[in-house]
Amino acid sequence: MENPVKKTAKKITKKAMENAPDSLKEKAEEKLKEKAGEKIQEKAQDKAEKASEKLAETVEQNATKAHETAADAKDKVQDILLSVRDKFRKVKEAGESFQESISEGESKLKSYREVKGISNVKNASNLKGASDIKSSTKVKSLMDIN
Numbered sequence: 001m002e003n004p005v006k007k008t009a010k011k012i013t014k015k016a017m018e019n020a021p022d023s024l025k026e027k028a029e030e031k032l033k034e035k036a037g038e039k040i041q042e043k044a045q046d047k048a049e050k051a052s053e054k055l056a057e058t059v060e061q062n063a064t065k066a067h068e069t070a071a072d073a074k075d076k077v078q079d080i081l082l083s084v085r086d087k088f089r090k091v092k093e094a095g096e097s098f099q100e101s102i103s104e105g106e107s108k109l110k111s112y113r114e115v116k117g118i119s120n121v122k123n124a125s126n127l128k129g130a131s132d133i134k135s136s137t138k139v140k141s142l143m144d145i146n
Helices: 004-019 022-108
Strands: none
Touching: none
């Protein structure tokens, strides 16, 4: 809805333009064009300034968010790398202990030639009897030691 004062001013201006001489009409039109051009230019500059300010704010906000996100990502990557390093350390230690146990086991392993066969098993004639057991008289005392 239009303001009644503006409406009245427009009507008065129209009437004045209709009744004015042609030279005044031309001057008024030129002035009107100038003023309209200035107003359009001012409005365009205002809009451009507002857009520029909004853009600057947005750029600043995005930069802040980007820095925060990058810092979070950096922390997460560092945590992951540290955990991976710990896991690799554990795997390495397990591998080393496994190698040690294998190398110790190799020295204890016997070849098939060293395994006793049936001929090495004692039979009843090879077993010691009651006569082979030492008695208290055969045990050395402190006097017997030189």
